[in-house]
Amino acid sequence: MTKVKIALCQMNVVDNKDENLKNAERMIEKSVDENSDFIVLPEMFNCPYSNDKFIEYCEEEKTSKTLLKISNLASKNQVYILAGSIPEKENGKLYNTSYLFNRNGEIIAKHRKMHLFDIDVKGKIKFMESDVLTAGDNVTTANTEFGKIGIGICYDIRFPELARLMALEDASILFYPGAFNMTTGPAHWELLFRTRALDNQVFCVGVAPALNKDASYHSFGHSIITSPWGEVISEATEKEELIISEIDLSEIKKIREELPLLKNKREDIYEVNKKQLF
Template sequence: MSKIKIALCQMNVIDNKQKNISKAISMINEAASHNSDFVVLPEMFNCPYSNDKFVEYAENEKTSFTLDSISKLAKKHQIHILAGSIPEKEDSNIYNTSYLFDKKGNIIAKHRKMHLFDVDVEGGIYFKESDTLTPGNKFTVCETDFGKIGIGICYDVRFPQLAQINVGKGANILFYPGAFNMTTGPAHWELLFRSRALDNQVFCVGVAPALNEDASYHSYGHSIVVNPWGEVICQLGQKEELKIVEINLDEIKKVRNEIPVLKNRRNDLYEIIEK
């Protein structure tokens, strides 16, 4: 399958887990009614983006009501669902974790955010995920009905090495559920997604929560899809919205034939060594 309908669920996340899950269910059901193949939820789609809420909302994978709800929908509609991310608790650790479900409702991949968002921008944003969260240490590339995809989460998109390794493992689409803010979003969101797509000649997809002005953390929104040429083929605004975007994976081969960047890399002089 070369053409894929990807549903971007830019949902409004509030301080109520059940209502957040209900909103996600509603958007997934609507996406399925439009024959979507792949549904993507935002980072922390069931939880306000706040360290204290990460602790309060954290769930164990084996007993997670959130994941069980998404699994049932994937099976019901026979679609792939990338469950943005949730605060995942394992023993004494909490991770920012994304889960990928196949058409049978099975978890076929999980990605724990590798690079924690610890920033202090003068006059802008201060946030330290490391106050609460533990970083993941595994690259996540998974085989799907549409070929291989790579998964990162939000701040992970700033690190080109991660994208390059995932593409080296065969990923043709890079997914980054994210929640940039009103400082970093206008400055870097589109630039980073275009850069990762252009660097690696792949599709790059980011899905964020809508802007909730009542929340302590203000998400920039602007869920985005960029093609292998580095062109933005879809970008939303700040409000809650479901958008279905069709991509054609054949574009990857075309672009790589026209400008063979990957083939022309001087791996005899430099390379990324995965440990």
């Protein structure tokens, strides 16, 4: 199967977990009505993007009402769902974690955000995820009926080594649920997704929460799909929006034959080595 219909659920996230789960369910059901194969939710889709809320909203994997809800929706509708990310708690530590469910509602991959969002743009925005979150340390890929896919979260996309490692593990689509803000988003969001797709000749998918002006953190939105040629296939606005696009994975082979970047790497001079990096 080379064609995949992907649904990007750019949902409005509020300070109420039950309301967020209802909204996620509504957008998933609408995606199913449009015959989507692969449905993607935003980073922290059940939780306001705030350190204090990560603590308040966190769930343990085995008892998570959020993950149970998404698992049931995946199995009921026989679709893949990438559950953006949630604040996950394990052994007293908090992680920003994404879960991938298959058509049977089974978790087939989980990714803990590797690069924590610790920034200080003077006079504009300061955020320190490391104040409450712990970084993951695994490169995450998963086998699906569409081939292998890779998963990162938000700030992970700024690190080209991670994308290259996933591509070298034969991932053909890289998913990055993310929540860029109104400072970094306009400057870098589209640029990064086009660049990671172009560098590795893969499809890249970013799904963000919609802009909620009542929240303390203002998400840029603009959920996006970019092609192996570095083009934007689809992009949302900042508002709540459902974007559904069909991609053709056969484009990857065609583009790699025309412009053989990965084949022309000079591994006699340099290489990206997983054991050395992580």
